[in-house]
Amino acid sequence: VAAFKECKADAIIAVGGGSSMDTAKAIGIIITNPDFADVRSLEGLAPTKNHAVPTIAVPTTAGTAAEVTINYVITDVEKQRKFVCVDPNDIPDVAIIDPDMMSSMPKGLTAATGMDALTHAIEGYITKAAWELTDMFHLEAIKLISQHLRDAVANKPEGRKGMAMAQYIAGMGFSNVGLGIDHAMAHTLSAHYDTPHGVACAMLLPIAMEFNKEHTGERYREIARAMGVKNVDSMSQTEYRDAAIAAVKKLSEDVGIPTHNDRIKEEDLEVLAKDALADACYPGNPCEATKEQVIDMFRKLI
Structure with a gap:
């Protein structure tokens, strides 16, 4: 979130597996919904009002489908737990699914x-x-x-x-x-x-x-x-x-x-x-x- 603000970005391109795309989702949601600056407050069915910043998701793994879902998962290291956030506002605007990106x-x-x-x-x-x-x-x-x-x-x-x-x-x-x-x-x-x-x-x-x-x-x-x-x-x-x-x-x-x-x-x-x-x-x-x-x-x- 700090990096997004510092470079005055207006969009996110998420390239990677589920963790990369889920991170992008959380950043995009917090930027447009500053009341949820603590990502823990987004656990479960998040009552956000605004869609995430424009996001393009490019998966490099064939598994999570994070590029097309309303879910993202965050690891709470302090409490040794993962929590699921569910929010239609987090779906990326564009998903580019290219098997060549997964060949490595x-x-x-x-x-x-x-x-x-x-x-x-x-x-x-x-x-x-x-x-x-x-x-x-x-x-x-x-x-x-x-x-x-x-x-x-x-x-x-x-x-x-x-x-x-x-x-x-x-x-x-x-x-x-x-x-x-x-x-x-x-x-x-x-x-x-x-x-x-x-x-x-x-x-x-x-x-x-x-x-x-x-x-x-x-x-x-x-x-x-x-x-x-x-x-x-x-x-x-x-x-x-x-x-x-x-x-x-x-x-x-x-x-x-x-x-x-x-x-x-x-x-x-x-x-x-x-x-x-x-x-x-x-x-x-x-x-x-x-x-x-x-x-x-x-x-x-x-």
């Missing part, structure tokens, strides 16, 4: 951001607010990610192109309906242990899907279908739910995502669960969770 991502970052996009699509598809229009975005994103993430990790042009589109349309979906407990827990992991956001989302995704499966009707059947699972229509509900979770695990394994975080300690679990349940993404989850259930989910990462 190393494999690990490609995998992590790609699995973040898959988490957006799956959580957005099963969230409480999901409806027909966002379902179209989310199912197509799941399909594209399943088809292209492995090739993107191998730095193949078609893979990069497919993931650029997938993460973008997933963003247009979840920005309108919210996310769920996976993101709430992932924000907590990242804040406490500096775990990369996409890695945290990916490690937790099968665990969160297992927790939510009894509250999703037939939606896991369509997730499994979008991920390329065959003969889903002949499966029982239990079978296609398990097949969807297995397909997510296989994709995560294929792109090298770890399954455990050895920095998590048993004595940390209560604080982690408390912070996750206070996260702005949690209310969108298709079912409620107790603190003990969230602790059990975190424990599966140890």
Whole structure:
């Protein structure tokens, strides 16, 4: 904010991943809404009155979709937490999605951001607010990610192109309906242990899907279908739910995502669960969770 004022700028160009674009969003909002100079005051549904300064967002990763969403995430270093700000006034005026800008991502970052996009699509598809229009975005994103993430990790042009589109349309979906407990827990992991956001989302995704499966009707059947699972229509509900979770695990394994975080300690679990349940993404989850259930989910990462 100080740098923006000092150089008397009238616009922002954000080039980078989600952190760069989220920083630009916060700066742009505070400049035009000086009553919110303390960024902590923007947590949750921010009651700002003015749109952010003109912003052009150029993502260099295929995952966060921050260039098209109403969300941004800020790390509060002092309190060891990440908090989510939700504000239609923060959406960039122009988004330039060019897969060539993503071609220099190393494999690990490609995998992590790609699995973040898959988490957006799956959580957005099963969230409480999901409806027909966002379902179209989310199912197509799941399909594209399943088809292209492995090739993107191998730095193949078609893979990069497919993931650029997938993460973008997933963003247009979840920005309108919210996310769920996976993101709430992932924000907590990242804040406490500096775990990369996409890695945290990916490690937790099968665990969160297992927790939510009894509250999703037939939606896991369509997730499994979008991920390329065959003969889903002949499966029982239990079978296609398990097949969807297995397909997510296989994709995560294929792109090298770890399954455990050895920095998590048993004595940390209560604080982690408390912070996750206070996260702005949690209310969108298709079912409620107790603190003990969230602790059990975190424990599966140890």
